[in-house]
Amino acid sequence: MLELEDIQGLVVRGYAHLQAARYVMLGIRDAAAARRFIADTIPTITTAAAAGPGRAAHLALTAAGLTRLELPQPALAGFPPEFTEGMVAPARSRVLGDVGESAPEAWAWGGPATDPIDLLLLLYAQDAGALEELARPIEAAYANGGVAEVHRLDTAAIGDREHFGFRDGISQPIIAGLGRTGPAEHIVRAGEFVLGYQNEYGLLTARPLVPADADPTGVLPVAAATGEHDLGRNGTYLVVRQMQQDAPGFWRFAREAAGAGDPVVLASKMVGRWPSGAPLVAAPDADDPAHAAANGFGYANTDPAGLRCPVGAHVRRANPRDSLDPDPGTAGSIAVNRRHRLLRRGRKYGPAADVAALQSGTGTDDTSDRGLHFICVGANIARQFEFVQRAWVGSPKFATLYDDADPLIGRHAPLGGTFTIPARPVRRRVTGLPQFVTIRGGAYFFLPGIRALHYIGSLES
Amino acid sequence: MSATQTWAPQVAVTVIAEVREGRERALEGLLHSMGDGVSNERVIAFGDLEGVHFARLVLAPPVDPRDASTLILMSDVDGAQDDHLAELAERQGDGIDAVFSHCSGYPDAPAGVPARLAFLRERAVRADTSYVNRPGRTVAQVRDEARLRDAIEIYLDSARPQLETCSALDARAQVQAFVAGDPRLAFAATPAPEPRLGERVRSALDLARLPATLIVLAPLLVVVAGPWIVLLRLHECHDPAPDIRPDPAAVALVAGLEDHLAQNSFTAVGRLKPGPFRRLTSTALLWVADWATPHLFAHADLAGVKTIHFARWVFLDGKSRLVFASNYDGSLETYMGDFIDKVAWGLNAIFSNGVGYPRTNWLFCDGAWNEEAFKHYIHTHQLPAHVWYSAYGNLTNANIEQNAQIRAGLHGRMTATQAERWLELL
Numbered sequence: 001m002l003e004l005e006d007i008q009g010l011v012v013r014g015y016a017h018l019q020a021a022r023y024v025m026l027g028i029r030d031a032a033a034a035r036r037f038i039a040d041t042i043p044t045i046t047t048a049a050a051a052g053p054g055r056a057a058h059l060a061l062t063a064a065g066l067t068r069l070e071l072p073q074p075a076l077a078g079f080p081p082e083f084t085e086g087m088v089a090p091a092r093s094r095v096l097g098d099v100g101e102s103a104p105e106a107w108a109w110g111g112p113a114t115d116p117i118d119l120l121l122l123l124y125a126q127d128a129g130a131l132e133e134l135a136r137p138i139e140a141a142y143a144n145g146g147v148a149e150v151h152r153l154d155t156a157a158i159g160d161r162e163h164f165g166f167r168d169g170i171s172q173p174i175i176a177g178l179g180r181t182g183p184a185e186h187i188v189r190a191g192e193f194v195l196g197y198q199n200e201y202g203l204l205t206a207r208p209l210v211p212a213d214a215d216p217t218g219v220l221p222v223a224a225a226t227g228e229h230d231l232g233r234n235g236t237y238l239v240v241r242q243m244q245q246d247a248p249g250f251w252r253f254a255r256e257a258a259g260a261g262d263p264v265v266l267a268s269k270m271v272g273r274w275p276s277g278a279p280l281v282a283a284p285d286a287d288d289p290a291h292a293a294a295n296g297f298g299y300a301n302t303d304p305a306g307l308r309c310p311v312g313a314h315v316r317r318a319n320p321r322d323s324l325d326p327d328p329g330t331a332g333s334i335a336v337n338r339r340h341r342l343l344r345r346g347r348k349y350g351p352a353a354d355v356a357a358l359q360s361g362t363g364t365d366d367t368s369d370r371g372l373h374f375i376c377v378g379a380n381i382a383r384q385f386e387f388v389q390r391a392w393v394g395s396p397k398f399a400t401l402y403d404d405a406d407p408l409i410g411r412h413a414p415l416g417g418t419f420t421i422p423a424r425p426v427r428r429r430v431t432g433l434p435q436f437v438t439i440r441g442g443a444y445f446f447l448p449g450i451r452a453l454h455y456i457g458s459l460e461s
Numbered sequence: 462m463s464a465t466q467t468w469a470p471q472v473a474v475t476v477i478a479e480v481r482e483g484r485e486r487a488l489e490g491l492l493h494s495m496g497d498g499v500s501n502e503r504v505i506a507f508g509d510l511e512g513v514h515f516a517r518l519v520l521a522p523p524v525d526p527r528d529a530s531t532l533i534l535m536s537d538v539d540g541a542q543d544d545h546l547a548e549l550a551e552r553q554g555d556g557i558d559a560v561f562s563h564c565s566g567y568p569d570a571p572a573g574v575p576a577r578l579a580f581l582r583e584r585a586v587r588a589d590t591s592y593v594n595r596p597g598r599t600v601a602q603v604r605d606e607a608r609l610r611d612a613i614e615i616y617l618d619s620a621r622p623q624l625e626t627c628s629a630l631d632a633r634a635q636v637q638a639f640v641a642g643d644p645r646l647a648f649a650a651t652p653a654p655e656p657r658l659g660e661r662v663r664s665a666l667d668l669a670r671l672p673a674t675l676i677v678l679a680p681l682l683v684v685v686a687g688p689w690i691v692l693l694r695l696h697e698c699h700d701p702a703p704d705i706r707p708d709p710a711a712v713a714l715v716a717g718l719e720d721h722l723a724q725n726s727f728t729a730v731g732r733l734k735p736g737p738f739r740r741l742t743s744t745a746l747l748w749v750a751d752w753a754t755p756h757l758f759a760h761a762d763l764a765g766v767k768t769i770h771f772a773r774w775v776f777l778d779g780k781s782r783l784v785f786a787s788n789y790d791g792s793l794e795t796y797m798g799d800f801i802d803k804v805a806w807g808l809n810a811i812f813s814n815g816v817g818y819p820r821t822n823w824l825f826c827d828g829a830w831n832e833e834a835f836k837h838y839i840h841t842h843q844l845p846a847h848v849w850y851s852a853y854g855n856l857t858n859a860n861i862e863q864n865a866q867i868r869a870g871l872h873g874r875m876t877a878t879q880a881e882r883w884l885e886l887l
Contacts, residue, residue, distance in 0.1 A: 081713070084709070089713070090717070092716075094720060201801075203832060206833050325767060326767075335802075383794065387795065390720075390792055391794070397860070400863060402860055424881060425627055425632040425884055426632055426884055426887065427885075429617070
């Protein structure tokens with residue numbers, strides 16, 4: 001059983017009913033006061049036991065933040081290297097595709113040129129007024145001198161379609177043991193998303209532990225095997241990335257590349273779903289809102305060559321479902337896929353574009369700052385987010401592809417990317433794809449369990 | 462433009478040399494100047510030699526810091542080992558001198574071709590197991606077929622308006638006509654070269670090697686099987702299997718060298734567990750694996766893993782250590798995941814004879830399935846390879862296979878469905 005009262009609620013809920021949200025990045029100015037701030041904030045934090053809360057608050061920390069709070073060395077050493085090194089280590093930027101315009105040097109937050117980020121507050125409420133009300137006492141607590149706001153990410157409730165005009169966030173893994181049901185292929189063991197439970201290998205993912213004498217009052221649960229105390233249990237990691245979207249550029253390209261054809265068809269081939277959300281595998285010829293939320297489909301048997309949904313389409317590579325080696329179409333293939341699932345919790349930001357006008361080419365180029373604050377929850381950043389980002393989404397060699405990075409969010413060669421649309425008798429190859437998405441900020445966070453937060457808040461210098 | 466294609470076997474060349482006392486630093490500095498994970502070809506230009514698929518130079522530190530380091534040159538080449546060594550000695554003499562003059566026993570400068578070649582020959586060892594993704598396919602063939610694919614793709618881009626209304630058979634005929642009309646693609650007028658009769662006979666005889674050995678040794682095997690299993694279980698229960706976290710700096714060093722091409726190199730060295738049991742077991746297993754790879758895994762698929770181009774295991778230091786080296790597509794995280802998901806049993810059988818490997822049961826079970834402990838083991842045993850050469854670093858095995866099928870599909874008669882399938886390769 002999951003210890004819901006010790007798990008931060010964001011792991012199990014996206015709070016779709018709470019339309020207003022804000023993410024606040026904080027820097028630590030004084031360790032002792034920051035620990036008091038954390039301890040004082042804990043009562044505000046929403047646990048997974050609270051069903052349908054009227055508002056929600058969450059607190060996560062970077063490796064730099066944990067270091068500044070003087071977490072004992074054995075616990076720091078217990079975090080995986082991708083977390084302690086952070087998203088902006090040079091070799092990591094290269095493999096994540098954070099180069100060129102997306103290079104961390106140019107980021108608005110989280111990069112080497114901006115203030116270090118130690119803590120992340122995630123606040124959710126029904127409307128802007130309620131969000132202010134929720135934020136006010138927390139912001140007042142900054143006054144003790146422990147933390148200061150470094151950067152703020154506002155979100156925009158623009159409906160269920162992202163800025164290019166496609167319904168988003170349809171396919172999510174279902175955490176086993178929460179009593180939710182759905183297609184078996186989407187049910188994933190809790191340990192993939194929460195530390196301290198069995199993962200898809202039937203094992204416990206490595207997590208930070210502290211020696212028993214570093215937790216004399218026993219705030220933390222005891223890790224059964226070794227007698228050490230478990231700082232990781234009921235915690236997990238958040239990957240946060242600000243993905244700025246060029247909606248006018250996307251549709252301009254689709255219009256030009258479609259020529260006499262329909263830009264919506266071409267764009268849908270790039271996405272892998274129609275604007276309504278209907279998957280191309282289920283609705284190959286035209287959008288069909290009847291399939292809008294369809295999620296019980298595969299590729300291996302219905303569409304192995306990608307004649308419906310191109311192999312390079314965004315959704316087919318972000319979640320290949322049953323199309324992976326060694327035996328596409330089998331339970332074994334789905335089992336491999338389960339080890340690389342992303343539980344997405346992101347929100348849009350910026351004003352919605354007039355997508356209909358962009359599609360028809362009648363709109364003005366409104367280049368407002370807009371995009372997605374991508375957030376995903378996972379117990380193993382390397383095997384989940386980083387793997388999907390580099391091996392599937394980012395790799396021009398995904399599956400049998402030759403030179404096709406993700407047409408929507410991938411990084412392309414200077415001369416532009418290639419996107420192959422399988423067709424009979426011969427494929428169509430779209431070339432010269434520009435960058436539609438630019439990374440503007442990002443960081444890895446630890447989202448501790450409630451007891452772990454108490455422990456961190458009660459550390460002494 | 463390449464010479465006429467022929468079928469040629471691939472050989473895993475390994476040259477092992479002991480580094481002279483006090484020369485490790487200088488050699489390390491030289492290797493660092495020769496590449497950042499991909500060879501810059503300045504000191505030794507592997508790409509100027511005939512038929513080199515992959516090559517690397519790695520420095521293996523000694524078990525006991527008072528001992529000498531070991532320099533290992535590994536290359537995967539078409540044809541015969543001796544031709545490759547001779548070419549190195551003749552055409553890359555200065556580079557070979559620069560690198561190997563740091564090693565014990567290297568002739569005094571200027572070394573001269575015969576002395577250089579004698580040194581390399583003397584230190585060349587046969588891989589205990591070698592794996593080739595597609596035996597017989599030469600560098601020239603891989604490159605030619607990639608050119609063929611690129612040319613057809615460009616043709617299709619421009620010809621698509623006319624082809625759109627064609628049947629699949631007509632579209633194929635148009636592609637065939639295009640290829641036939643381009644003199645630069647003349648090689649494609651014939652299907653890929655096949656092994657000659659002599660090679661096929663050799664292969665058939667080699668296939669009999671294992672059954673023949675089993676028959677001869679059957680009486681002995683029956684007797685030793687029981688005690689061997691008991692010993693195995695005793696070892697498995699008592700061998701320490703500490704899960705040692707890798708040094709983040711070492712992991713970061715290797716990560717900095719990786720992911721510059723569509724492929725990566727992997728090199729690891731580990732100690733064998735002490736005693737004759739592990740030495741004999743690993744020797745026998747590698748012998749079986751070496752027999753199995755060309756016969757059972759010769760079709761671009763190593764027990765479910767399709768991303769490995771070449772791989773080898775080589776014993777070091779009188780079988781007290783074992784080197785594993787491979788060339789694979791994608792990133793290390795994918796590679797390790799493939800190991801666990803697809804060939805954990807095989808890795809367990811061989812690597813469980815090494816110190817520090819996660820605990821196995823009945824030789825094949827558990828081990829690599831202990832995901833994180835296995836990944837820690839991989840990271841703690843991996844060696845950085847600054848100098849690594851790939852002849853076709855932008856091609857995955859999937860690409861190479863597909864290119865070969867494109868060429869094959871230019872020949873022979875096809876049904877409409879076959880033509881549709883063939884066009885899907887493009």
